[in-house]
Amino acid sequence: MKIKDVSEKFQISPDTLRYYEKIGLIQDVPRDKNGIRDYTEENCHTISFIKCMRAASVSIDGLSRYMELLQQGDATHAARRQILVDERNHLESRMKDMQDALQHLNWKIKMYDEGKF
Numbered sequence: 001m002k003i004k005d006v007s008e009k010f011q012i013s014p015d016t017l018r019y020y021e022k023i024g025l026i027q028d029v030p031r032d033k034n035g036i037r038d039y040t041e042e043n044c045h046t047i048s049f050i051k052c053m054r055a056a057s058v059s060i061d062g063l064s065r066y067m068e069l070l071q072q073g074d075a076t077h078a079a080r081r082q083i084l085v086d087e088r089n090h091l092e093s094r095m096k097d098m099q100d101a102l103q104h105l106n107w108k109i110k111m112y113d114e115g116k117f
Contacts, residue, residue, distance in 0.1 A: 003039070
């Protein structure tokens, strides 16, 4: 897939895709005879993973560390798992905070609706 197609498929700008490649999050993107990127299915799986992790607010540094470990192979299984566990715990905490904020907003709106502000 060309960069325009990948950009549209994942709703990520071409500049962001190039940046992810430059910093090593996306690796081994083949190029055609004219030097144009031609993303593979494996590249697209990586992009999907990156997009998911970024939606969960995983930092670029955290993703970079994970991808570095992934390239090192099976010996880093435990370390990669721990990164995912830590990120999950962080996301669960953020979700709880957001749920609490939503409940407070709903309560406040109810007070306005009942004229008790």
